[in-house]
Amino acid sequence: MENLIDIDEEATRPQLSINSTPYQTQECVLYGSIFSKHVPDLERRLAGLCDPGCEEFFEHEMSFCLRSLASSDVKTDIKLRRRFRTDHQIQNYWQLRYIGVPEPDQKCPTIIRKEISSLVHSSDMMTYAKALGLRMDYEYMTQGKLWTKGNIKILHSSLTKSIRPGNYDSSSIKSISDSSLVEISISLPESAEYMPAAKTLRDFADQLMPLCSMEKVDYWKKMFSTATPARK
């Protein structure tokens, strides 16, 4: 029932100005991993904790970065995501997503980052992305389930990649590892105070112990430390 009321409120909300559009949000995120063979245990735990029902998804995600000569050290990452055809109505729709650099907040128990997303329809997305000056870094497929608990989103998915890029049929898809990725997040308005939400998220994450330990992964630091030797 609570959800229903929320939707109504959203409909009566006055039109937002360009600076506070619903497209731009900040999110609190935690990551964890679990062996794929233990995913059924995690699902049972989530079924007990979360809102009833979950959504299955099978998506293709590509990460792009901006190709620019002037400033090669500044990297702008853009993610493109599409859902694999479940019915042909949603073909050619892509989610274009910009993920900002995480806030350097040591006290916050979760990753905080800005996020802008946009739904794009293009008959030839790859050519269009190239025309924008974007170059693909890597791609992968994720298959898993989405659960919700109030405004918390819980995703667990197994990552696969294609051994023949461009082909995404079942014969060319290969698993990346025998673990599943677990991601829990909360989306907040752009300039909202994030600390209470981050604490709620941390508390929720602790309930998944000992099955899965959710961490504030310093993925950006790791990214830079591997990037340096590669540049030599």
Add this chain to the structure above:
Amino acid sequence: MGVTWVFEVDQTAKSVERLLESFGGECVSTFAVDISPYTPPTGNADHASNIVMHHSKCPQSTFSICPKDTFKKSPKAVCDRGFDLILSKLSNGLIIDTAGKIDINGNEYKLNDWTVRVGTAVQGTAVKGVVVEVEYDASLIVVQCREMMVEFVKYVFNKYYQTQPEIFIITEKPENYSPLDTMWQYLLIAAKLRKKT
């Protein structure tokens, strides 16, 4: 959005409006179109410019086209307004060319099944011309209403009907008309208006 024909006229917006009123047209509201080019910073020519457009008829949509020779060859996309915000993050590769932005503002007339928009194109502070958009609301198939639209323009204006938009001329494999086709016509007109002094 039905099949639409956008063209530039060599008379004032007021006189076009009077003309429409004489045929029974009714001013229903205003409309606005903006066309902003995003160009790569100087010295970086490895990707082309991108034209970002909005139309008040689709207020929550952004149209983006990287113009090539023809519409079919040009990479293009329809996005929600979040795309504008993402573009600002791509400023290393694409910067908005504020001086080249063209705004078209004017009135929208209703004439039975037709919607006619008459607007004045302005670049910065300079008036560049008058643009008319004729839309036949009832059909999405170009071949179905092409002849009738030519007749409509001929009947109302008694000129301009000879230079037809690209989409009217292409006959092989006609696709359903989409708002992007309208925006492509605006894009071409804006490119022409920019060169005009």
